Amino acid sequence: MSLSDKISNKADELGGKAKEAAGAATGDDELRAEGKADQAESAIKGAVEDVKDAVGDAADKVKKAFGK
Template identity: 65%
Template sequence: MSMSDKISNKAEDLGGKAKEAAGDLTGNERLQAEGQSDQAKAGLKDAVENVKDAVGDVTGKIKDVFKK
């Protein structure tokens, strides 16, 4: 995963936490839900990027085996 993706996902997660906290403080259930949704999206993006990285690592290792 690129550093910019990591930063973007972390920013989305932190923004979601802030929204959820603001919703908690004000009793705004919609804002709480938006915050939770933002956090879930950031987590899903991280998971997808981790799978891509793992597949790339395996692909690279397979290519190395066939080069020998």
């Protein structure tokens, strides 16, 4: 995962937490749910990037093992 992707995901997560907190403070259930959804989306993006990184690392190891 690139640094810019990590920063973007963290910003989305923090924005989601802020929305959730604002919704909780004002009693706005829709805003709270939107914040939770933003956090979940950020977590999914992070998980996908982690899988991409793992696959890339595995491919590099295979290439190295075969001398390519």
